[in-house]
Structures are given as structure tokens and as C-alpha cells.
Amino acid sequence: MQLNYKISIPSFQISEEDGRTTHYQIKVQNQNKEWVVQKRYSDFKKLKDSLTQYFGEILPDLPKKKYITFLVGKSDQELDQRRLELEKFLHVISQNERIINSGQFQSFLSLNQSKVQVTILQNFKFGIRDFYYSEDLLIILNAETNALSRFDAYIQNIIDDEATVPVGSIECWEHSVKSWTKKYNSQAICLYFHNQSLLVGLDNGMINYLTILPGKINTSYEIEQHQSRVMGVHLFNQLIYSVSKDQNYRVVNFQTGQLEVDYHHNYELTCLKFNEIRNCAFIGDRNGQIMIFQNSSKLVTLDFNDQFLRDLTVDPIKNYLIGICFYTGSTIVYDIGGLGQEKNTKKITQFKNKDKSRCVCWSSSRGEVFIGNSDGTITIWSAKDCSPIKEYQVHQDEITKMIWNEDASILMTSSKDKTIKIICLPKRWDGEIIIEKQKKSLDDIEQWDQNN
Known part of the structure; x- marks a missing residue:
């Protein structure tokens, strides 16, 4: 996509409120509107960051700020020079097709944005x-994410044999009504x-292995499977992975x-995805490797040549395996169609998401990768040209899990900020952006489903 807009900064204005703040007037024109x-x-600094x-x-430099002008202010001549340099900055970055397709650039200039609706499920006790x-069932794994609070609970449970101070729980909601809760004295990590x-x-x-019936837990018992934190679980053909x-x-x-x-690895294992069609387990480790x-x-x-592989997702139809590394945001898409006797895999593409990427989803029909980040944002990438399409701030803390519904174009996200967000994405990225944040308790999510 080429940028079919003319960008200029014809003028600047000094704020009448404080007489110091400078606002640069960026004019955007195309054939139809201005x-x-x-x-x-x-704002320019935030865009570049x-x-x-x-x-x-590859980004050009912004004009530097001088300390002395912060103290005594800038002359009109200095402001006009900065205006020209900022205009040049926009002209240079607008020559890069990947940058002009990015959500950051398009949001900065109020270019092609899209309708997004966000519904919030809230009032949970823990992160x-x-x-x-599913349509009529919501199971939520809550955990005390504050390390000091967890430590206090552990000490209290040790000192007092009868104390049961929970640091996590699992809640089951059926048809928008909470049917049962089970508490844990150890932090609950994955389900x-x-x-x-x-x-x-x-x-x-x-x-903890449970069987559940409508409205209740049927059976529950614990299995001593590991010596430290469980990072991924799966059940298939009576086998617990x-x-x-x-x-x-x-x-x-x-x-x-x-x-x-019983396989012992050289590094901590950090994530597990199981593909039942292939009967294959995909395992990531802290050293940046994926084992199949x-x-x-x-x-x-498969070696990422990076550290801490944080999450994986598998497309069994297109035979894609996508992994992300936590610290650097490195994201790689593999073609695993050759797995079998040949044991062949092929790297399709690689790109860098923002640092501290936590979880990943994939849309097969859209060809888009959704990544949840530690700063509470989701970033949406085009796998075709490795360009960031959009970035949305949807949570106030780390995103911990994402579920993508292909048919409805709905992305569900959870976070340590004690909320779940239901994000309805447009079918295509065009039109004007309208973000409607609706705060919902679980008591009225059923009504929300009926209305939508």
C-alpha cells in the first residue's frame, strides 16, 4: 500500500493557557478530503519510540531539544526551524511502506482506522x-500475582496448620452465573x-485433575507430576501431557x-501446545528452542537463536507453527507441513514485535498474528508482509492469555489487571475508528450475548 496523502506542517501555535507549549499543525490531504x-x-517522540x-x-533522528530553551523558551525562528525538521522527519518515514501501514503511523495522522468494540468482564478477586x-461456559483461573502477598499467605499457612489462605482459585460460570469456585494454596498457572x-x-x-458436571465438581484429585511450576498441560486419549x-x-x-x-531437558520448559490431528506436542524452552x-x-x-520462548500457536490446516520470544519480541512463522518421515520444517517469515511479548494467536482467514504484551497492549501483524497493522491498549497490566474466534472475528484477552476483554474486530481494516468500552459484570454478559 502506498501513502496517497500529502503531508505538511505549514504552521505552529503557542498555547494561550501557558504561553509556552507549542502545537504543530500537521495538514493531511488526499484527493477527497483534507x-x-x-x-x-x-507526540513525535512517542511516535518514534x-x-x-x-x-x-532505520528511523531518522528527530530534532534535538536544547536544555537552555527548556529554561528560557524558544524564539519564533527556532520554532520554525523545528517545524521544518519535524516535517522532514514525517516525509522520510512516509517513504517506508511498512511504516505507513503500521497502526502507530496511521493513528498519529488519523488515517485509515477501523471500528473496534471492547466489552469488559471485571470484578475478579485476583489477576x-x-x-x-465457550457459548455457555466460562472457566477462569485466578492467581495472586503480587509476590509479597503470596509470601504472606504461604507463611500464614505454615504457621497455622488450620489456615487456608488461598493464593489462587478456579471459577466456573455457567450461563453467566457463577456455579462453583475451588481455591488453591499454591498459585494456579495454567489450565x-x-x-x-x-x-x-x-x-x-x-x-489438579477434575471432572465437572453442570453446577458442580464431580471428582477432584491431584497428580504429583513435577517438582516446580507447571507451564503447560493437555489431555488427549487418557494421557496427561x-x-x-x-x-x-x-x-x-x-x-x-x-x-x-519422561524427558529431561537442559533448560526450563516454558510452554506447551498439543496438536491432536498430528498427535504432536510442541514445546518451547527458556533457551529459545522448540521441540516437536x-x-x-x-x-x-527448531532454534530461534534467541532466549525465553514464551508462547506457541499451531494452525493444523495451513501447517503453520508460530512462536514468540519474551525478551525481544522475536516472532517466527514455520511451515511444518513436512513433519513426518522427512522431518522437514521451513521458516516462512520472521519479524520483531515489541519487547516482553507474552502470548500469541493466529487468524488463518485474515493472515494476521495477534500478540499480547506485558504493557497491556495487543499488536496485530500481517504475516504476508511482516508489517504491524494495529496496536491497541486494552489492559493496564500484563496480558496472560488470548483466545481467537475465527468465525466471529472476536479476540478475548485476560490480564493480571483482573479483567477479561472481549474485542470485536472489523472484518477489514478500513472506515473510521470507534472504540466503545462497555464495562460488564459477569451477571449481565448473557444479556450482552443476546444483544450481539
């Missing part, structure tokens, strides 16, 4: 680590649910208790 965007120097996370050193959602069977991975290495910070990947038959796979297992056999190891 508008003015008013920005301060600090945001773009730097994606485009690095949210993980969740499951898996399918067909009335529920797994909860805990910070102490235990896995799990990975842990104790560096072990284990598969246990939950009916016989037999250990089917089929039963007890390791098919292949």
Missing part, C-alpha cells in the same frame, strides 16, 4: 492467569478443559498412573 492533526514535540520497537535503526470460554475434564497446573508442580520449570516433559496415563514419557514430539520420539528441534 484535515489537520495537532501534535506536540512529545513506538516505531523503534519494530523498525529499529487472571488463564481461561476457557486445559475438554468434555467435562479439567486440568489445572500449579506453581508447586502438582496437577505437561511441561515444567523443572525442565521435564512428562506424559502420564491418568487411569493407570503409568509414566509414558510425537509420542515418545522427538521429531525435530
Whole structure:
């Protein structure tokens, strides 16, 4: 996409309120319309800082601020020189097609934006680590994310044998009504649910296996699967798959208790995704590697050449495997269609998201990658040309889990800020942006579903 707009900064204005703040008048024109965007120097600085996370050193410099002008103010001549330099900055970056397609650049100039609706589920006691959602069922894994509060609870539970100060819980909501809650004295980290069977991975290495019926827990018992935090769980064909910070990947038959796979790795294991069509486990580690297992056999190891692989997602139809690294935001898309006898994989593309990326989703029909970040934003990327499409601030704390509904174009996100957001994305990225934030308690989500 080429930028079919003419950009200029014809003038600046000094604020009448304080007589010091300078607003630069950016004129944007195309064949059909013209508008003015008013920005301060600090807005340009924020734009560059945001773009730097994606485009690095290719960005030109902004005009430097002088300390003396901060104290005594700037002359009209100095302000006009800055205006010209800021105009040049916009002209240079607008020559880069990836930059002009980015959400940051388009938001800065109020270019093509899109309708997004956000609904908020709130009033949870703890931060949210993980969740499951279907049409009539919502399962939420809450955990005390404050380390000091967790420590106080642990000490109290040790001192007083009868004390049960929870640091996490799992809540089940059926048809918008809370049906039951189970509390934990160890932080609840991850969950898996399918067909009335529920797994909860805990910070102490235990896995809580539950079966649930409408309105209640049917059975519940704990499995000693690991020695430290469980980072991923899955249940398939009576086998419980799990990975842990104790560096072990284990598969246990939950009916016989037999250990089917016991693989010890050189590094902490950080995430697990299981593809039931291929009967393959995809496992990420803290050293930036992905291991692909089929039963007890390791098919292949993929190396990101980075550290701390934080999350994975698999598209079984297009045979894509997408992984993100936490510290650098490095994101790689692999074609895994060659897995099998040839054991071939091919890297399709790689791009850099912002630092501290936590979770990833993929839209097959849109060809877009959704990434949840530690600063509470989601970034949306085009896998075709590796360009950032949009960035939205949807939470006030780290995003912990995302679920993408392909048919409805809905992205659900959870966060340590104790909320779940339901984000309705447009079918296409055009039109004007209208962000409607609706605060909802779980008591009226059913009514919201009926209205939409």
C-alpha cells in the first residue's frame, strides 16, 4: 500500500493557557478530503519510540531539544526551524511502506482506522492467569500475582496448620452465573478443559485433575507430576501431557498412573501446545528452542537463536507453527507441513514485535498474528508482509492469555489487571475508528450475548 496523502506542517501555535507549549499543525490531504492533526514535540517522540520497537535503526533522528530553551523558551525562528525538521522527519518515514501501514503511523495522522468494540468482564478477586470460554461456559483461573502477598499467605499457612489462605482459585460460570469456585494454596498457572475434564497446573508442580458436571465438581484429585511450576498441560486419549520449570516433559496415563514419557531437558520448559490431528506436542524452552514430539520420539528441534520462548500457536490446516520470544519480541512463522518421515520444517517469515511479548494467536482467514504484551497492549501483524497493522491498549497490566474466534472475528484477552476483554474486530481494516468500552459484570454478559 502506498501513502496517497500529502503531508505538511505549514504552521505552529503557542498555547494561550501557558504561553509556552507549542502545537504543530500537521495538514493531511488526499484527493477527497483534507484535515489537520495537532501534535506536540512529545507526540513525535512517542511516535518514534513506538516505531523503534519494530523498525529499529532505520528511523531518522528527530530534532534535538536544547536544555537552555527548556529554561528560557524558544524564539519564533527556532520554532520554525523545528517545524521544518519535524516535517522532514514525517516525509522520510512516509517513504517506508511498512511504516505507513503500521497502526502507530496511521493513528498519529488519523488515517485509515477501523471500528473496534471492547466489552469488559471485571470484578475478579485476583489477576487472571488463564481461561476457557465457550457459548455457555466460562472457566477462569485466578492467581495472586503480587509476590509479597503470596509470601504472606504461604507463611500464614505454615504457621497455622488450620489456615487456608488461598493464593489462587478456579471459577466456573455457567450461563453467566457463577456455579462453583475451588481455591488453591499454591498459585494456579495454567489450565486445559475438554468434555467435562479439567486440568489445572500449579506453581508447586502438582496437577489438579477434575471432572465437572453442570453446577458442580464431580471428582477432584491431584497428580504429583513435577517438582516446580507447571507451564503447560493437555489431555488427549487418557494421557496427561505437561511441561515444567523443572525442565521435564512428562506424559502420564491418568487411569493407570503409568509414566509414558519422561524427558529431561537442559533448560526450563516454558510452554506447551498439543496438536491432536498430528498427535504432536510442541514445546518451547527458556533457551529459545522448540521441540516437536510425537509420542515418545522427538521429531525435530527448531532454534530461534534467541532466549525465553514464551508462547506457541499451531494452525493444523495451513501447517503453520508460530512462536514468540519474551525478551525481544522475536516472532517466527514455520511451515511444518513436512513433519513426518522427512522431518522437514521451513521458516516462512520472521519479524520483531515489541519487547516482553507474552502470548500469541493466529487468524488463518485474515493472515494476521495477534500478540499480547506485558504493557497491556495487543499488536496485530500481517504475516504476508511482516508489517504491524494495529496496536491497541486494552489492559493496564500484563496480558496472560488470548483466545481467537475465527468465525466471529472476536479476540478475548485476560490480564493480571483482573479483567477479561472481549474485542470485536472489523472484518477489514478500513472506515473510521470507534472504540466503545462497555464495562460488564459477569451477571449481565448473557444479556450482552443476546444483544450481539
